[in-house]
Amino acid sequence: MVTALFDLTGQVALVVGAAAGGLGERAATALAAAGATVAVADVPARTDDLATTAAAASASVHEVDVTDEAAVGALVEGVIARHGRLDVVVNAAGIMLRKAYDETTVEEFERVVRVNLTGCWLVGREAGKALTRQGTGGRIVNLTTVYAERVGPVPESAYYASKAGVVNVTRSLASELGRHGVTVNCLAPGVFYPTQMTAALGADPERLRWFGERTMLGRLGDPDADFAGPLLLLASPASSYMTGQVVYVDGGWSAW
Numbered sequence: 001m002v003t004a005l006f007d008l009t010g011q012v013a014l015v016v017g018a019a020a021g022g023l024g025e026r027a028a029t030a031l032a033a034a035g036a037t038v039a040v041a042d043v044p045a046r047t048d049d050l051a052t053t054a055a056a057a058s059a060s061v062h063e064v065d066v067t068d069e070a071a072v073g074a075l076v077e078g079v080i081a082r083h084g085r086l087d088v089v090v091n092a093a094g095i096m097l098r099k100a101y102d103e104t105t106v107e108e109f110e111r112v113v114r115v116n117l118t119g120c121w122l123v124g125r126e127a128g129k130a131l132t133r134q135g136t137g138g139r140i141v142n143l144t145t146v147y148a149e150r151v152g153p154v155p156e157s158a159y160y161a162s163k164a165g166v167v168n169v170t171r172s173l174a175s176e177l178g179r180h181g182v183t184v185n186c187l188a189p190g191v192f193y194p195t196q197m198t199a200a201l202g203a204d205p206e207r208l209r210w211f212g213e214r215t216m217l218g219r220l221g222d223p224d225a226d227f228a229g230p231l232l233l234l235a236s237p238a239s240s241y242m243t244g245q246v247v248y249v250d251g252g253w254s255a256w
Helices: 023-033 044-057 069-083 106-134 157-180 199-203 205-214 228-235
Strands: 012-016 037-042 060-063 088-091 138-143 182-189 246-249
Touching: 012 023, 012 069, 023 037, 023 044, 023 088, 023 138, 023 228, 037 044, 037 069, 044 060, 060 069, 069 106, 088 106, 088 228, 106 138, 106 157, 106 182, 138 157, 138 228, 157 182, 182 228, 199 205, 228 246
Parallel strands: 012 037, 012 088, 037 060, 088 138, 138 182, 182 246
Antiparallel strands: none
């Protein structure tokens, strides 16, 4: 019975922001391992990296820019046209800007917010419409960060702001989609290393060590060992009575 709760056989899962090297890639391979038919999407500039993920997850490949309203709608409808249905959507698309507040331009700030926050809302909106129309319920999982309700030692105000917004967009969508049997939750990872987003920290061993020591477990998150379980919880029937929640996967960082 417990195993069945995490079984995604017969379900179709879409992972947005799934190019190789990030947590979206790990989400895609975890969903495939749980039995789902997987579709992966990312920006055209990351076609080669996306193909790597697709091969690992036996997934169909789709291109999307989450800041493009029409493209997001076409992505969702394209996945349904190809696979016949949609059950799980994981939104892992995101960018980071490590830059001091007084050196960040308005254009740079708005770009981060548009990708991370507006893009999250667009994916949720289009997925929500499709899942509601389908009438069989579903799961939407958004990736935020441990920094959703706090800040870290690295100057990245645009990133912090955008990811805090993802939390309340998640709660808002959960409140509207719940009556249709669609759950909407957030995963909030701490520092997982190495990923494409955290790779630059390798040039600063002292800071990397600080991040690990900041957690209650005294180590960084392992992308290959520590992410799949929490992701599958929120993407599967195991979380059927969870919605509007933020699940921190941060080694205890947020509990200090």
